[in-house]
Amino acid sequence: MSMPFYVSPEQLMKDRADYARKGIARGRSAVVLAYEGGIAFVTENPSRALHKISEIYDRIAFAAVGKYNEFENLRVAGVRYADLRGYSYDRSDVTARGLANAYAQTLGTVFTQESKPYEVEIVVAQVGRTQDEDQIYRLTYDGSVGDEHGFVAMGGAAEHITEGLQERWTPGMDLGAALRLAVELLAHDTAESPREVGAEQLEAAVLDRKRERRTFRRIAGPLLEALLNQDDPTQDVPEIDDPKPGSHDTLTGE
Helix, strand or coil, rough: CCCCCCCCCHHHHHHHHHHHHHHHEEEEEEEEEEEECCCEEEECCCCCCCCCEEEEEEEEEEEEEEEHHHHHHHHHHHHHHHHHHHCCHHHHHHCHHHHHHHHHHHHHHHHHHHCCCCCEEEEEEECCCHHHHEEEEECCCCCEEECCCEEEECCCCCHHHHHHHHCCCCCCCCCHHHHHHHHHHHHHCCCCCCCCCCHHHHHEEEECCCCCCCCCCCHHHHHHHHCCCCCCCCCCCCCCCCCCCCCCCCCCCC
């Protein structure tokens, strides 16, 4: 009679963590950082259909790195959670902290009980009425939750980008400066020479504090190019969307 194969719990958890980290490291990084008018999200993503950044609820957004099908399942579950809670109680009862706790339970259960962990890292952010009320939560593949302040980077080059943010990010930055900083660090995400990362290769969005209800706005096209151009006078997103039909810089919430 053959002996059953045995792996200690410590080794099993270590192997799962290594597996998840390697999967996440293969993808491009994402940056979430606060600016004067809200919270900005930036990641390298040339696709215009498969989003890494999405709206969850009125003042809450979601960003992720890793395997698309896995974090898309989490996004959909988060939207359902928020809609059900907002309908059953009140819209103000839907918070980033509650959503982060729900995600943490799901990720922790998958990590310990399923055959493979999710190869994802996610950020759930909620914009407040003031910058002091902003909330940014980072969740890792094993369900660990971190309450971040000001900025967070995740993905393959997160440590390198975080070092740059610690040195150069300051509270109260305008949106143009915040986006340029994020893109510059994404382009320097390796020890190699910096890459060219143009607006067409980026996915960017903001939670705009000035909006009363749905604060999520995507930034793309000529508007994103203007914000990334240091010589351009544009410093922030206009209060109203571009009304010109067919304009690629029109911002829409999902």
